[in-house]
Amino acid sequence: MKAMKALLCTRLGGPDDLELQDLPAPVAGAGEVVVAVRAVALNFFDTLIIAGKYQRKPALPFSPGAEFAGIVTAVGPGVTSVGPGDRVAGYIGEGAAREAVVVPAEVLVRLPDALAFERAAGVTVTYGTSLYALKNRARLQPGETLAVLGASGGVGLAAVELGRIIGARVIACASADDKLDFARAHGAADGINYGRDDLKLSLRALTGGRGPDVVYDPVGGAYAEQALRATAWLGRFLVVGFAAGEIPKMPLNLALLRNCDILGVNWGGWAARDPGGNRANTAELMQWCAEGRLSAHVHAVYPLAQAKQALNDIASRKVMGKAILRP
Numbered sequence: 301m302k303a304m305k306a307l308l309c310t311r312l313g314g315p316d317d318l319e320l321q322d323l324p325a326p327v328a329g330a331g332e333v334v335v336a337v338r339a340v341a342l343n344f345f346d347t348l349i350i351a352g353k354y355q356r357k358p359a360l361p362f363s364p365g366a367e368f369a370g371i372v373t374a375v376g377p378g379v380t381s382v383g384p385g386d387r388v389a390g391y392i393g394e395g396a397a398r399e400a401v402v403v404p405a406e407v408l409v410r411l412p413d414a415l416a417f418e419r420a421a422g423v424t425v426t427y428g429t430s431l432y433a434l435k436n437r438a439r440l441q442p443g444e445t446l447a448v449l450g451a452s453g454g455v456g457l458a459a460v461e462l463g464r465i466i467g468a469r470v471i472a473c474a475s476a477d478d479k480l481d482f483a484r485a486h487g488a489a490d491g492i493n494y495g496r497d498d499l500k501l502s503l504r505a506l507t508g509g510r511g512p513d514v515v516y517d518p519v520g521g522a523y524a525e526q527a528l529r530a531t532a533w534l535g536r537f538l539v540v541g542f543a544a545g546e547i548p549k550m551p552l553n554l555a556l557l558r559n560c561d562i563l564g565v566n567w568g569g570w571a572a573r574d575p576g577g578n579r580a581n582t583a584e585l586m587q588w589c590a591e592g593r594l595s596a597h598v599h600a601v602y603p604l605a606q607a608k609q610a611l612n613d614i615a616s617r618k619v620m621g622k623a624i625l626r627p
Contacts, residue, residue: 304325304326304345305323307320307365309349311362314611315350317350328402332402333403333405334373334407335371335390336400340368341425342622345541346611367396368477390407397484397627415586419596422506426622427456433459434514434538437565438516445510447516451479457620465593515527518540519541519544520545525550537560
């Protein structure tokens with residue numbers, strides 16, 4: 301491959317400002333691997349990165365797309381963990397929306413033969429974030445109650461499915477009944493439409509007044525405080541993201557009164573600091589997906605040339621599960 305197609309953000313803006321260009325094919329250096337990309341998963345934070353509204357601000361030009369799956373085509377000096385022909389998946393923050401990537405070998409995990417590239421590409425960020433949140437941060441236990449806000453989105457759906465695998469009772473919370481039906485089909489025991497019903501009162505009602513042991517919140521905005529007010533005594537409130545666009549200012553007396561923990565979930569920061577722990581979590585997730593225990597649900601697969609449509613669909617909350625690009 302002498303040249304490749306790449307989706308580029310050359311100026312900050314919306315999905316319609318992205319450009320498809322030809323770039324030289326990458327070459328592996330020491331400790332690096334070239335992967336022919338077969339699938340790229342897009343996330344809500346991609347819409348923020350290209351607008352310059354995310355905490356990480358890569359230098360222009362760059363490609364969106366943090367997670368990918370594909371086939372190793374070349375390895376650099378010192379790489380022994382993977383070789384040409386291996387099926388792999390990885391996470392790089394941004395830069396995957398192109399036909400080939402060069403990445404450090406340590407970010408890659410091998411894929412089970414039974415797992416399709418399209419499903420594998422969407423596992424790393426959403427399921428990785430949710431497993432880190434529930435297992436490493438909240439230490440969710442079998443028999444506990446887990447409330448998931450934004451339960452039909454990427455990380456929300458992952459939290460619903462992982463909560464079920466861990467053995468928790470999962471309450472899905474979303475803005476529409478069809479989204480709740482979707483979450484129930486993937487393991488939620490109950491549902492709350494917070495576009496219609498009071499979230500705090502509904503969470504209390506479904507838990508006999510006790511409240512959920514763990515709240516998983518990738519939404520933020522006005523719903524965060526309502527959910528925190530409903531959290532159980534000794535509960536754990538997970539701050540995962542702010543898809544509503546507003547970062548809530550929480551009254552800290554609520555943590556005191558409920559004697560609960562407010563836990564930040566910076567999966568990307570943890571993955572960079574503990575790549576071994578993240579690889580172990582990711583390998584476990586890939587195996588669960590191959591066994592059918594996790595859906596790794598793909599909402600739709602878009603050609604690379606239709607990436608603008610895919611990102612617009614994510615921004616307008618039309619995507620349930622993952623939007624996948626196929627270079």
